[in-house]
Amino acid sequence: MSTGKPRLRFAPSPTGYLHIGGVRTALFNWLWARKTGGTFILRIEDTDRERSTPENEAIILRDMRWLGLEWDEGPDSGGPHGPYRQMDRLPIYHEYADKLIASGAAYRCDCTKDELDAQRKALTAQDPKAQFRYPGTCRDKKLPANGDRSSVLRMRAPSSGAVTYRDLVFGEVTTPNSALQDAVLMRSDGVPLYNLGAVVDDVTMGITLVARGRDHMINTPIQILLYEALGATLPQFAHLPMMLGPDGAKLSKRHGAVAVGEYREKGIPAGGLLNYLVRFGWSHGDEEIFSVADLVQKFDWEHCGKGDGKYDPKKFAAIIFEHLKRPDLTSDEAYANGVVPFLAQRGLTDAPRAKLLAALPLVRERAQTFVEAADALDYFFRDLPVLDDKAAKKFLVADKASHLAGLRAELASAPVFEPSALEAHVVAWLAGKGLELKDVAQAARVAITGRSASPGLFEVIAVLGKDVVLARLDRAIALVAAAGA
RNA sequence: GGUCCCAUCGUCUAGUGGUUAGGACGCUGGCCUCUCACGCCGGUAACGCGGGUUCAAAUCCCGCUGGGAUCACCA
Numbered sequence: 001m002s003t004g005k006p007r008l009r010f011a012p013s014p015t016g017y018l019h020i021g022g023v024r025t026a027l028f029n030w031l032w033a034r035k036t037g038g039t040f041i042l043r044i045e046d047t048d049r050e051r052s053t054p055e056n057e058a059i060i061l062r063d064m065r066w067l068g069l070e071w072d073e074g075p076d077s078g079g080p081h082g083p084y085r086q087m088d089r090l091p092i093y094h095e096y097a098d099k100l101i102a103s104g105a106a107y108r109c110d111c112t113k114d115e116l117d118a119q120r121k122a123l124t125a126q127d128p129k130a131q132f133r134y135p136g137t138c139r140d141k142k143l144p145a146n147g148d149r150s151s152v153l154r155m156r157a158p159s160s161g162a163v164t165y166r167d168l169v170f171g172e173v174t175t176p177n178s179a180l181q182d183a184v185l186m187r188s189d190g191v192p193l194y195n196l197g198a199v200v201d202d203v204t205m206g207i208t209l210v211a212r213g214r215d216h217m218i219n220t221p222i223q224i225l226l227y228e229a230l231g232a233t234l235p236q237f238a239h240l241p242m243m244l245g246p247d248g249a250k251l252s253k254r255h256g257a258v259a260v261g262e263y264r265e266k267g268i269p270a271g272g273l274l275n276y277l278v279r280f281g282w283s284h285g286d287e288e289i290f291s292v293a294d295l296v297q298k299f300d301w302e303h304c305g306k307g308d309g310k311y312d313p314k315k316f317a318a319i320i321f322e323h324l325k326r327p328d329l330t331s332d333e334a335y336a337n338g339v340v341p342f343l344a345q346r347g348l349t350d351a352p353r354a355k356l357l358a359a360l361p362l363v364r365e366r367a368q369t370f371v372e373a374a375d376a377l378d379y380f381f382r383d384l385p386v387l388d389d390k391a392a393k394k395f396l397v398a399d400k401a402s403h404l405a406g407l408r409a410e411l412a413s414a415p416v417f418e419p420s421a422l423e424a425h426v427v428a429w430l431a432g433k434g435l436e437l438k439d440v441a442q443a444a445r446v447a448i449t450g451r452s453a454s455p456g457l458f459e460v461i462a463v464l465g466k467d468v469v470l471a472r473l474d475r476a477i478a479l480v481a482a483a484g485a
Numbered sequence: 486g487g488u489c490c491c492a493u494c495g496u497c498u499a500g501u502g503g504u505u506a507g508g509a510c511g512c513u514g515g516c517c518u519c520u521c522a523c524g525c526c527g528g529u530a531a532c533g534c535g536g537g538u539u540c541a542a543a544u545c546c547c548g549c550u551g552g553g554a555u556c557a558c559c560a
Contacts, residue, residue, distance in 0.1 A: 011560090012560095013559085013560050015559080015560080045560065047559090047560085048559055048560065050559085051559075051560095112558095113557090113558060116558095128486090129486050129487095130486085131486070131487060131556065132556095133556090152558055153558095170490070170491090173489075173490080174489090175488070175489060176488075178487095178488090179487070179488040179489080179556090180488095181556085183557095184557080184558050186558085187558040188558060189558080191558085193557090193558070193559080193560085194559070194560045195560095197560090198560085213554095214489095214490070214491090214553085214554065215553095215554055215555075215560090216554095216555095216560085217489065217490070217554070217555085218488080218489060218490095218554065218555045218556080219555085219560090220489095221489090239490090241490090241491080241553090242553070242554075244553080246496080248552075248553085250553095276497095279497060279498080279509095280497075281497095283497085283498055283499065284499095285499060285500095285508085286498085286499060286507070286508040286509075287508090288497085288498085288508080288509055288510090289509095305491095305497095305498075306490075306491060306492090307491055307492065307498095307553095308490095308491070308492095308552080308553060308554090309496085309497065309498090310496065310497085311496095311497095312495095312496045312497065312510070312511085314496080314510060314511055315496065315497060315509080315510045315511080316510095317510090318509080318510050318511085319509095319510085325523075364523090365522060365523040365524090366521070366522050366523080367522095376521095423519090436519085437519045438518095438519050438520090439519090440519085441519030441520070442519070442520060444519085445519075445520060445521095451520090451521090452520060452521080453520050453521035453522080454520070454521070454522095455520095455521080455522080456519075456520090457519055457520080458519090
């Protein structure tokens with residue numbers, strides 16, 4: 001605050017895994033903090049004790065790190081405005097609750113939930129369309145601030161007037177106070193509810209810009225009233241449109257993967273995931289593909305859209321593929337790091353780094369995920385390729401035997417083991433026999449890769465090296481001979 | 486139902502009074518080719534409706550319709 005630099009926060013609730021909708025919110029906050037040289041804070045809102053777990057918190061932290069959305073202040077790293085876990089901040093909320101009571105902005109209410117539920121039920125029985133609102137029973141009871149623990153804290157909501165604020169994406173938003181009611185701010189057990197916890201934390205942590213999902217927009221007027229009651233400086237607000245499922249319903253598991261962890265396990269690069277998410281509600285002219293560094297430079301609030309969007313798996317796959325194809329977005333080193341765990345899953349734990357880096361370029365434009373890349377890379381790292389039955393039956397046949405033997409001899413005598421030279425060498429030999437490349441290519445491919453589809457034959461041969469290729473051809477020649485016998 | 490919000494191809498979007506309404510994904514026709522891909526060229530497809538304002542409206546205003554959010558001692 002004193003530095004004048006923006007302070008932003010992402011405040012997930014550890015009641016479940018990190019959801020990609022949440023990531024989008026985190027990303028926008030993080031981008032703005034990084035672009036402006038501000039501070040990005042991770043705050044854990046764990047006041048829902050029934051559903052919050054330390055395991056979920058650990059998952060959120062792990063996934064945020066995997067995404068590269070590092071925080072400057074947070075529950076594990078600490079910072080000058082901690083603690084960063086709401087259940088560790090209870091005394092702060094109590095202090096602010098007392099301030100609100102003292103100023104008359106809030107009061108204690110000892111109506112029980114059962115009483116209120118009964119009233120609600122009675123009302124709806126009488127008029128099904130009526131909406132129950134707290135009748136203000138305890139408004140003027142002047143219950144002691146720190147007395148009976150069975151009382152909740154309620155805000156004294158104004159019934160007239162209106163709250164207007166300027167949203168960075170939605171513009172001016174006005175809500176009449178008549179729509180408000182005396183909302184509960186703190187439970188009878190002394191744990192704050194969302195509106196109180198968020199406001200007190202945002203005030204005490206010096207948050208200058210609150211960017212969150214549009215589903216929170218309804219809370220903003222209440223929170224603004226609280227800021228005013230506390231005499232605190234208002235932050236700016238930016239609400240982000242919703243990301244829905246392909247059918248327009250709330251994005252959920254039945255639409256596919258929603259947990260960040262699932263994307264990692266499927267071999268999705270983090271940068272690609274972020275690229276897809278940023279395009280949800282933000283644009284930069286016709287540009288679609290961005291590195292994280294691009295985004296830090298280009299992101300702004302002016303070009304955030306207001307309309308909700310639907311998640312599109314096809315578009316998602318296309319953006320991911322783009323990141324996987326382009327070395328400027330996923331460097332060879334990063335690609336290698338990304339694919340290594342999936343090679344390990346196939347038992348290929350000792351793939352030599354140099355060979356991996358040499359083989360990668362052949363696979364990039366053929367793999368939509370690191371999982372597919374590991375599959376495409378498989379035969380580079382086995383002594384002998386796993387032969388695909390159908391491919392072998394079709395192409396490793398008797399009438400190819402002499403071609404394979406001839407190819408073996410040509411490769412054995414090839415002066416340079418480099419793709420274009422190899423191709424020229426082989427094509428020349430074939431031409432002498434009145435043959436074309438396609439007459440031997442598939443048989444050779446199956447012999448060398450075990451499959452009927454692969455990157456360019458000579459590129460593969462060059463990466464594998466002469467000894468390996470000759471050995472594989474020898475095995476195939478032997479197989480053909482055995483089958484013919 | 487109350488309150489708030491939104492509305493351009495199927496999807497993500499560009500567009501801020503004058504454009505043949507652009508791009509991307511998808512779908513599709515073709516080219517390239519040792520297989521599979523990549524790539525390249527082309528096609529398909531949108532301003533929800535109705536009123537205004539204006540010489541001129543996808544762009545501004547109003548209404549309608551449609552969609553979403555929210556109305557807990559969840560966040």
